[in-house]
Amino acid sequence: MRDLLARLAVEDPVKGRFHVSPCERGRVWCDASSLALGVAVEIGGQTVEDAAWLQKKDDSGHINIAELDAVVKGVNLALRWGLKSVEIMTDSMMVLRWLRTVLDDENRVRVTGMSEMLVRRRLSVL
Template sequence: MFSLCGKLMGHLPVCGWVRAATGVIKRRANAVTKGWDDEITDELLVRMLKETVASVKKNDPATGDWCVQGDELSVWVDASSLAIGVVLEKDGAVVEDACWLRPANDAAHINLAELDVVIKGINLALQWEVKKLRVHTDSLCVHHWVSDTLTSKARARTKAASEMLIRRRLETVKKLVTEYNLSDKLTRVPRRWYEAMKKEAKPLPLCAASVEEDKIRKIHHDSGHPGVQRTYYFVKLARPSIPKSAVRAVVRECQTCQSIDPAPARWRKGQLGVDATWSRLGMDITH
């Protein structure tokens, strides 16, 4: 039984639905037998195996692009109550897939399984030595958790019973992205150098100050126009020497932030020129 399942999917990078099918068959075989060489007489198991072999003969799912080049990959991940699956895609062609059955008595929430498969998908893609990786998931919660963790725009919000398990997995995702970013080492120097330079920092000339303002303005715009505190957090990651007062000045002068959330102002009350309701023309001008 196990030998036949191995022949169907062993050493093949792409097997499609056969992975989950053979996994269920092997799990069923272990459940109805006690020893390795016991004869299997389970009718349901035999029927499942025959149906799998017939389907493979009719439509073999072991396909894919065997000549893969480039440093970009897309990872498609999904989870169900039965299993979790990963598919690696390159230019529209599936280059590798994988499937893991969940424990039969697994009571974990589906979002936790969706987060587990994201980690497995990233690990599988890292073996291809990719530099740019795009992960696709159909779980909105996992999307927000991973995005907030990687961008640091917000703290991952969850009050589930497995909150600590979720945060532990999110830290694993963050470390995977950080540790395997090969170019990251080229943009880092010892932190003690920064501390020493900050002590010797002198007031910036006018031209340098304007350059710093442009840098703050760009970071504020790229991060989605957050408040002073969050903008200052992103600015410190790029330029630790910039003071918070400079960030506050740039945020206060941001025209986009003023148009979205303008400061309260008092306007002189006027008088309508036309009394009839359907004869008026109204206009609202912001700037």
């Protein structure tokens, strides 16, 4: 432990205390796979927090649901940082379409199948 503390005193990548300037705008990077969900919150061009959640081994949900879950978790992290305006970065075109439809107050989101209620409920949170 002493060795670790000694190295940290010399090689600390943060260079001391980590301070994030107050800001109301930020960016949330979201992604998902069959293995995990991942989120990173960026404020002022710097990543201030990242997180990952492993998927259950027997989770048979559709990847679009996992991508949407990552967005919801990312928005929750952004809210904890006090962000009022968030740019969401996702590689899922379906989630992007769902978000645009909800945020632009356009026609109802088109979802069919077993996941319909899950998608609608998650989108209503945003």
